[in-house]
């Protein structure tokens with residue numbers, strides 16, 4: 125599908141007012157998206173596990189206005205009016221208006237809340253933007269009742285991407301690809317698709333325990349971060365490596381080889397941070413406790429032969445990934461030896477989830 129396919133023809137129904145609620149999860153990338161071209165087109169393909177417990181719930185109320193001049197919306201976060209979100213949503217609406225031409229015809233109220241602790245350093249843009257995109261799609265579906273569910277899902281992902289790139293991987297569950305890859309048919313730079321090749325049972329209900337090392341505000345916004353890849357001395361090789369790592373993962377998902385899985389996933393995390401450390405300006409986002417945790421992961425693996433591994437986002441928090449069948453021992457180890465490195469001992473026990481859900 126191309127961008128043009130997401131521009132609607134005339135709507136067949138008229139809707140005066142209504143209210144919808146969606147719950148949408150966060151996701152954790154195994155092959156990282158870092159660097160983008162214009163219009164939120166990723167510089168390289170990525171793949172992520174959709175999470176379950178880390179999610180945003182958004183209710184969108186809408187009411188037809190008398191005129192269609194300008195966007196009209198109010199934002200509430202956890203019950204309180206949130207003016208600071210306004211510029212982001214205004215920009216999002218401007219970007220998607222061509223695909224949702226009704227946006228200026230309604231007055232919107234957006235009420236949102238997160239399941240994870242406020243300012244935990246957990247990126248809420250993926251769950252937040254995907255939840256809002258889904259709510260808007262529910263309104264579009266009311267205006268166009270013939271719309272099929274495949275188009276609904278694709279377009280929700282397409283719109284979410286225009287809000288925050290990685291948000292396009294939060295609509296569906298399991299493993300989700302985003303970004304064109306020659307050996308994974310159906311992949312697109314415009315939206316995420318559920319990974320449809322064989323996946324070994326070792327990866328079923330994979331666990332992700334998120335250690336909250338640093339709950340502070342992000343030092344590097346993702347917009348700035350992606351920009352750092354423009355003119356980066358290692359950019360081209362890195363983008364190529366992401367394609368290669370996706371090829372490797374394809375084989376690994378089939379064979380269930382957890383040792384090979386770990387090699388790709390940990391290397392991706394460290395490469396993401398290496399890119400930040402070698403850009404101009406440069407950033408060091410890992411904290412001493414991030415490294416303590418990583419070293420503990422290495423020790424635990426060497427000692428037990430189990431398959432605990434880590435990955436990182438653009439921050440100091442650590443995602444600990446491990447197979448469900450090693451859950452008991454691994455979680456015990458995490459609780460007894462790793463929580464000392466977390467701010468106030470805080471962590472989130474999550475696992476792979478089944479994607480976004482409509483609640484009302």
Ligand code: PMV
Pocket residue numbers: 152153155156157158170247249288289290291346347396437438
């Ligand atoms: O979706 P953004 O623009 O916030 O970028 C997210 C980038 C990483 O989280 C670092 C990697 C990824 O693929 O999710």
